[in-house]
Amino acid sequence: MKKSTTHELLARRFQVMGQHSPVFYEQPLHLVRGEGVWLYDKQGRRYLDVYNNVPHVGHCHPHVVETLNKQASQLNIHSRYLNDNVVEYLERLTASFDDSLSMAMLTCTGSEANELALRMARHATNAQGVIVTDFAYHGNTESVAEIGTGFMPEAKRTKRVKAFAIPDSYRGLAGVKHEELAQAYAAQVRTAVDEFEDAGIKVAAILVCPDFANEGLLNVPAGFLEEAVAVVRKAGGLFIADEVQAGFGRTGKHMWAHQAYGVTPDIVTLGKPMGNGHPLAGVVARPDLVENFSKQAMYFNTFAGTPVSSAVGMAVLDVLANENLQQNAISIGDYVIKGLKRLQSKFELIGDVRGLGMFFALELVLDRKTKLPAIHQAKRLINIMREKGVLISTIGVTDSILKLRPPMPFNETHANLLLETLDASFEQLIEEGH
Structure with a gap:
C-alpha cells in the first residue's frame, strides 16, 4: 500500500475520484482508525466525532x-x-x-x-x-x-x-x-x-x-x-x-x-x-x-x-x-440541549437551538430579528471546531445550521468537551471579527 502525506493523498484522490468528490473541512482529515465516539488521524491525533450516525453504536464496536x-x-x-x-x-x-x-x-x-x-x-x-x-x-x-x-x-x-x-x-x-x-x-x-x-x-x-x-x-x-x-x-x-x-x-x-x-x-x-x-x-x-x-x-x-x-x-x-442507548439519547440529549441554550444566551449568533434525542441543530443568524443566515460564520466555525479536535458539520438551505449528530454512546464527558469547544470556537470567531 502506498503511503502518502495528507496533501499527496488528496492529490491522488483528485486523480482517481475527480476534483468535485466532496471532502469535509478546509484541511481534509486523513483518518486511519475509529473507536467509540473517537476518530484518529494519521498523526495519531484523536477527534471527538459529533457528526457520524453511521457508526450508530460507536466506531468499531467490539x-x-x-x-x-x-x-x-x-x-x-x-x-x-x-x-x-x-x-x-x-x-x-x-x-x-x-x-x-x-x-x-x-x-x-x-x-x-x-x-x-x-x-x-x-x-x-x-x-x-x-x-x-x-x-x-x-x-x-x-x-x-x-x-x-x-x-x-x-x-x-x-x-x-x-x-x-x-x-x-x-x-x-x-x-x-x-x-x-x-x-x-x-x-x-x-x-x-x-x-x-x-x-x-x-x-x-x-x-x-x-x-x-x-x-x-x-x-x-x-x-x-x-x-x-x-x-x-x-x-x-x-x-x-x-x-x-x-x-x-x-x-x-x-x-x-x-x-x-x-x-x-x-x-x-x-x-x-x-x-x-x-x-x-x-x-x-x-x-x-x-x-x-x-x-x-x-x-x-x-x-x-x-x-x-x-x-x-x-x-x-x-x-x-x-447498553440502554435509547435512554442515553434522552438523558444526554437533554443535558446537551441545556448546555447549547446557555451558549445561545451568551452568543447572539445562535438564533435557534433544536434537538431530538441525540441529534442537535444550532441555527446561526446575523440578526435575531431579521434571521439573516450567518453562512460564512457557520462555515468558519466548523473548521475552527475541527482545528480544536471536535467534528461537526452544517445543514439547511443556506448551510448556516450547525449539525451535531454523534454516535449513540456519547456521554456526559463527551458532551462537556463538545460544549467547551463550541464556547471557545464562538469566542475565536468573534475575535477574528466575524
Missing part, C-alpha cells in the same frame, strides 16, 4: 465486529437460500414497528431503500406523482435523485415531483401567524395534489424524513404532518417515512421518529445506522404492499439480506438494548 467476523468465517450467501439469521433479524426488526408494518425487504443502501419504496408505492397506486419538501435529499439513484430538490439537477427537470416549503416553525411563512403555520404548510401539499391533477398525474406518495433532518432538524408545526398525509391519502397516495437519519432510537423517546406523530406510515425506509458501517438498509411496509409488489415485480438483491448482514443488524439491536 460486539458488532466480533459478530461480523464470526458469521463471515462460517457462511455468507444470498437470500435465495434459507438461513435463520435473515428471518430472525427481520422478525426482531419489524417487532419494533406498528403491527400494520410487519414485512420487510432488505437492500444495501438507503438510496436503494428509497428507490424500492417509490417503486412499491407507484405499483400499489398505479400513479406517478411524489410530493417532497423543497429542500429534500433521499439518495442518489436516478428516481431518488428526481425527488432530491435540495441538491439534484434531476429534480429540476421532472414533471412527476412536486415540492412544498419546508415546515419550519422558526422561520415560518410571511404573513402567517405561528398558530396557523400547520394549516398553511398543509395547504401547500393540497396545492401540489391539485397541480398534479391539473396535469393529469395521480399522486403516488408523500415522502419525508420525520425529523426533517436535511432541512435543518426542524421543529415541525404541530398537526402539519398528520394533515399533509391525510390530504395525500384522500388523493389515493401513500405515506413513506425516510428513517435513514432518525431511526434506531436516535430520537430517544421513540425507536422511530415517525412514532412521535399521530399517523403511521405505509412504508418506512431504513439505512445508514442499520449496520453500524456495514452496508445494510431496507424497507418495512404493510404486508399487502410487499406481497402485491413482489408478486408482479420480483425483487432480488445479491448482497442484501445475507447471513452476515443480518447478523450485523442483530448485533446493532443487541448493543442498543444491552
Whole structure:
C-alpha cells in the first residue's frame, strides 16, 4: 500500500475520484482508525466525532465486529437460500414497528431503500406523482435523485415531483401567524395534489424524513404532518417515512421518529445506522404492499439480506438494548440541549437551538430579528471546531445550521468537551471579527 502525506493523498484522490468528490473541512482529515465516539488521524491525533450516525453504536464496536467476523468465517450467501439469521433479524426488526408494518425487504443502501419504496408505492397506486419538501435529499439513484430538490439537477427537470416549503416553525411563512403555520404548510401539499391533477398525474406518495433532518432538524408545526398525509391519502397516495437519519432510537423517546406523530406510515425506509458501517438498509411496509409488489415485480438483491448482514443488524439491536442507548439519547440529549441554550444566551449568533434525542441543530443568524443566515460564520466555525479536535458539520438551505449528530454512546464527558469547544470556537470567531 502506498503511503502518502495528507496533501499527496488528496492529490491522488483528485486523480482517481475527480476534483468535485466532496471532502469535509478546509484541511481534509486523513483518518486511519475509529473507536467509540473517537476518530484518529494519521498523526495519531484523536477527534471527538459529533457528526457520524453511521457508526450508530460507536466506531468499531467490539460486539458488532466480533459478530461480523464470526458469521463471515462460517457462511455468507444470498437470500435465495434459507438461513435463520435473515428471518430472525427481520422478525426482531419489524417487532419494533406498528403491527400494520410487519414485512420487510432488505437492500444495501438507503438510496436503494428509497428507490424500492417509490417503486412499491407507484405499483400499489398505479400513479406517478411524489410530493417532497423543497429542500429534500433521499439518495442518489436516478428516481431518488428526481425527488432530491435540495441538491439534484434531476429534480429540476421532472414533471412527476412536486415540492412544498419546508415546515419550519422558526422561520415560518410571511404573513402567517405561528398558530396557523400547520394549516398553511398543509395547504401547500393540497396545492401540489391539485397541480398534479391539473396535469393529469395521480399522486403516488408523500415522502419525508420525520425529523426533517436535511432541512435543518426542524421543529415541525404541530398537526402539519398528520394533515399533509391525510390530504395525500384522500388523493389515493401513500405515506413513506425516510428513517435513514432518525431511526434506531436516535430520537430517544421513540425507536422511530415517525412514532412521535399521530399517523403511521405505509412504508418506512431504513439505512445508514442499520449496520453500524456495514452496508445494510431496507424497507418495512404493510404486508399487502410487499406481497402485491413482489408478486408482479420480483425483487432480488445479491448482497442484501445475507447471513452476515443480518447478523450485523442483530448485533446493532443487541448493543442498543444491552447498553440502554435509547435512554442515553434522552438523558444526554437533554443535558446537551441545556448546555447549547446557555451558549445561545451568551452568543447572539445562535438564533435557534433544536434537538431530538441525540441529534442537535444550532441555527446561526446575523440578526435575531431579521434571521439573516450567518453562512460564512457557520462555515468558519466548523473548521475552527475541527482545528480544536471536535467534528461537526452544517445543514439547511443556506448551510448556516450547525449539525451535531454523534454516535449513540456519547456521554456526559463527551458532551462537556463538545460544549467547551463550541464556547471557545464562538469566542475565536468573534475575535477574528466575524
